[in-house]
Amino acid sequence: MLYMIMLCSIAANSAVLDWKQRWPNGASLTVWLQQPTPLQQSIVTQAFRQWEAHVNLTFNITVEKPKKSHIRVAFHSYDGSILGKQNHLTSSEPTMLLASLSEQTIELSRKKRIALHEVGHILGFEHEFRHPDWPYGYRWQEAEIERCVEKLKNEPSYCENLSAMIRKEGMRQLPFDRQSIMNYPFSLNQLDNTLSDIPISLKLSPADKLAAAVAYPRSLNSPEHKGYHVRFRSFCATKVHVRWSASGSLFNPTLVILSPGETSDWLTLEKPYIKFKGTTHDGENLWSPNMPQGYAIIADTGWPTSGLELPLYCQ
Numbered sequence: 001m002l003y004m005i006m007l008c009s010i011a012a013n014s015a016v017l018d019w020k021q022r023w024p025n026g027a028s029l030t031v032w033l034q035q036p037t038p039l040q041q042s043i044v045t046q047a048f049r050q051w052e053a054h055v056n057l058t059f060n061i062t063v064e065k066p067k068k069s070h071i072r073v074a075f076h077s078y079d080g081s082i083l084g085k086q087n088h089l090t091s092s093e094p095t096m097l098l099a100s101l102s103e104q105t106i107e108l109s110r111k112k113r114i115a116l117h118e119v120g121h122i123l124g125f126e127h128e129f130r131h132p133d134w135p136y137g138y139r140w141q142e143a144e145i146e147r148c149v150e151k152l153k154n155e156p157s158y159c160e161n162l163s164a165m166i167r168k169e170g171m172r173q174l175p176f177d178r179q180s181i182m183n184y185p186f187s188l189n190q191l192d193n194t195l196s197d198i199p200i201s202l203k204l205s206p207a208d209k210l211a212a213a214v215a216y217p218r219s220l221n222s223p224e225h226k227g228y229h230v231r232f233r234s235f236c237a238t239k240v241h242v243r244w245s246a247s248g249s250l251f252n253p254t255l256v257i258l259s260p261g262e263t264s265d266w267l268t269l270e271k272p273y274i275k276f277k278g279t280t281h282d283g284e285n286l287w288s289p290n291m292p293q294g295y296a297i298i299a300d301t302g303w304p305t306s307g308l309e310l311p312l313y314c315q
Contacts, residue, residue: 021084222307
């Protein structure tokens with residue numbers, strides 16, 4: 001049986017991503033759904049297609065046993081996934097388990113949310129509560145560890161590692177995202193420094209989509225002159241203000257204003273580093289409304305040679 005693999009020693013990259021566990025960018029991955037019902041097939045296919053719209057990956061989904069498969073989905077035992085890529089392509093062992101999709105008492109919206117969440121793990125994304133900037137204390141951890149031990153029948157130390165904060169050493173980092181599909185709902189009595197519950201997320205958040213695009217960037221036609229090229233693209237229905245800096249200093253950030261659907265000119269950077277924040281015309285932060293000072297940082301020696309496009313989505 002494959003358990004969820006969530007290593008406590010990874011660095012935080014692009015939201016909470018294990019950068020080493022990414023699939024090869026541009027890959028075509030075979031997804032084998034093992035004996036799904038028509039509804040299960042529909043839910044899982046929709047979940048993969050929603051993520052696929054934001055990554056440079058192709059998911060080939062089949063219900064027939066292939067000679068080789070990258071991702072194998074079964075509908076028993078519990079809900080959990082291997083974190084990111086794996087190389088056992090001829091195995092029949094599931095890499096994603098979605099037992100909740102076999103439960104008649106769970107409503108359809110929750111089943112869709114669970115599938116979206118688990119596909120995030122398959123892409124290499126960790127739980128948002130492991131973000132190094134998680135702001136709500138640790139009262140929730142005891143209950144989460146107990147739930148993990150009961151579900152996985154494993155040692156408490158293993159489950160403690162799954163809930164531990166991740167080191168703040170990553171250079172591709174988005175602010176903590178309360179609305180992320182990779183977050184869990186938490187009740188107020190489990191949290192500090194807040195006056196409200198963390199509600200259940202039923203869809204990909206603006207930050208989820210941005211993180212996916214950074215983790216698996218598409219090939220583009222950027223300028224041929226030397227430097228590191230980046231541009232912003234708005235998917236919002238209103239004007240978006242983007243404040244950015246290539247130095248890390250925010251005393252005098254550059255402002256770019258984008259109309260609905262507009263793409264900025266290419267920006268050429270001397271080094272692979274940009275710090276930026278997008279806000280609506282009314283001043284609301286696009287990906288972290290409750291953390292108005294939250295800037296995203298993209299810095300990487302493996303910056304795409306074809307340029308990097310940063311998509312901006314509104315709530």
